[in-house]
Amino acid sequence: MAKYYDIDDIITEEETVSVIFQKAASGVGIDPSAEMDFVEAGSKVELPFWLAHELHLRQAVSVNVPLCFNQKTRLEIQADSASVDLRSRCPFFYEFGCKMAPLVADRTIGFLLLSAFKSRYKEVLTKAHTASFEAGSKFWTILTKEEINLYETAQSAMASFKKWRIGGARFQIASILRRKRKPTE
Amino acid sequence: MAGQSDSELSLFSAEELEFTAEDELVEIVPNLKMPPLNLISGDFGPFTPQIVTKVPLWLAVALKKRGKCSICPPQWMSLEKLTQVLEAERDSQEMSEQLPFHYVEISRLLFEHARDNIPDVYMVRSLIEDIRDVRFHKVETDLEAFSGRTIAVKIKNLSAMEVNIVRPFIGRALQAFYKHDSPELIPDPERVSDSRPQVVNNAPRRQLRR
Numbered sequence: 001m002a003k004y005y006d007i008d009d010i011i012t013e014e015e016t017v018s019v020i021f022q023k024a025a026s027g028v029g030i031d032p033s034a035e036m037d038f039v040e041a042g043s044k045v046e047l048p049f050w051l052a053h054e055l056h057l058r059q060a061v062s063v064n065v066p067l068c069f070n071q072k073t074r075l076e077i078q079a080d081s082a083s084v085d086l087r088s089r090c091p092f093f094y095e096f097g098c099k100m101a102p103l104v105a106d107r108t109i110g111f112l113l114l115s116a117f118k119s120r121y122k123e124v125l126t127k128a129h130t131a132s133f134e135a136g137s138k139f140w141t142i143l144t145k146e147e148i149n150l151y152e153t154a155q156s157a158m159a160s161f162k163k164w165r166i167g168g169a170r171f172q173i174a175s176i177l178r179r180k181r182k183p184t185e
Numbered sequence: 186m187a188g189q190s191d192s193e194l195s196l197f198s199a200e201e202l203e204f205t206a207e208d209e210l211v212e213i214v215p216n217l218k219m220p221p222l223n224l225i226s227g228d229f230g231p232f233t234p235q236i237v238t239k240v241p242l243w244l245a246v247a248l249k250k251r252g253k254c255s256i257c258p259p260q261w262m263s264l265e266k267l268t269q270v271l272e273a274e275r276d277s278q279e280m281s282e283q284l285p286f287h288y289v290e291i292s293r294l295l296f297e298h299a300r301d302n303i304p305d306v307y308m309v310r311s312l313i314e315d316i317r318d319v320r321f322h323k324v325e326t327d328l329e330a331f332s333g334r335t336i337a338v339k340i341k342n343l344s345a346m347e348v349n350i351v352r353p354f355i356g357r358a359l360q361a362f363y364k365h366d367s368p369e370l371i372p373d374p375e376r377v378s379d380s381r382p383q384v385v386n387n388a389p390r391r392q393l394r395r
Contacts, residue, residue, distance in 0.1 A: 164199030
């Protein structure tokens, strides 16, 4: 449960997936289009991942491959992975993929993730340490959260090095010392 | 630690590295008379005017600030030597081993405090900048070789500051690769078909400096 309080992990699990109910369920209002609180077996419903996951464990639903791992995305990633806008498809593409892979029958998701990351990593690497902030900000609108983290680590390391090289005050004054003395009445 | 985004991944800030670099020895020509200093790291001095002696960089800078000495720039900071190093760096993909481990920090400290003691200071400065850029570009090229099963990177003769800049990035990147290449996600048949050439596959440990 190391990730229990990880906000990114929570947001990842909010991602919706489409599932097909294998059993009928009554007394649940999860299908907004249904007239009654009743879900028939075989109906297709969009659920957040965390709920789908639990229901899948109980074999109540079967999970479809989410849109962001569909054939179209795959082809685009194969063609030119560096310029695919993964962020608009799913901001937590890799984490979500890792969570989805065991649930769906499709075994190629893991491979897709690795190959996508491998080729996009190179792009991040070349831009992260050298590009200026303005040039970079355009680039990172297409990155997923994980790639942005990587990119920002590199940028901040480089920025703190540059700050050091330019120089400045060698010793920093502790904030408590900088405070002006209160005027005495 | 100070300055950087993720405390787990970055060990030192640039200022801390500068602090470590201040233990390197430099030669100074004092212009005061003083008995030897007995410090934990060793005895330095005696200081006699016009007689060259070796002291740690921090002491040299402190004396210099008070106008009590002039600092002799180290051998490698001469114009000829640096030009030679720059050429060597440009010629091969290997990192040259002619510069000291802390060259970035030492040169910056000397530029800041002892400009008047360095001959051709502008040229020296821009040469060091060029060398640093060339070397950093090489590091980036080396890092491109990362792939799923990379467990270690072998880059020889990397300097302290260069390691420090790329350390957080490498840490994260390796973690991400490790996560995505875990056997649960990638079934075996595809592992075999994915046989890209790997430069740094079996390196036993990360060796940063020989």
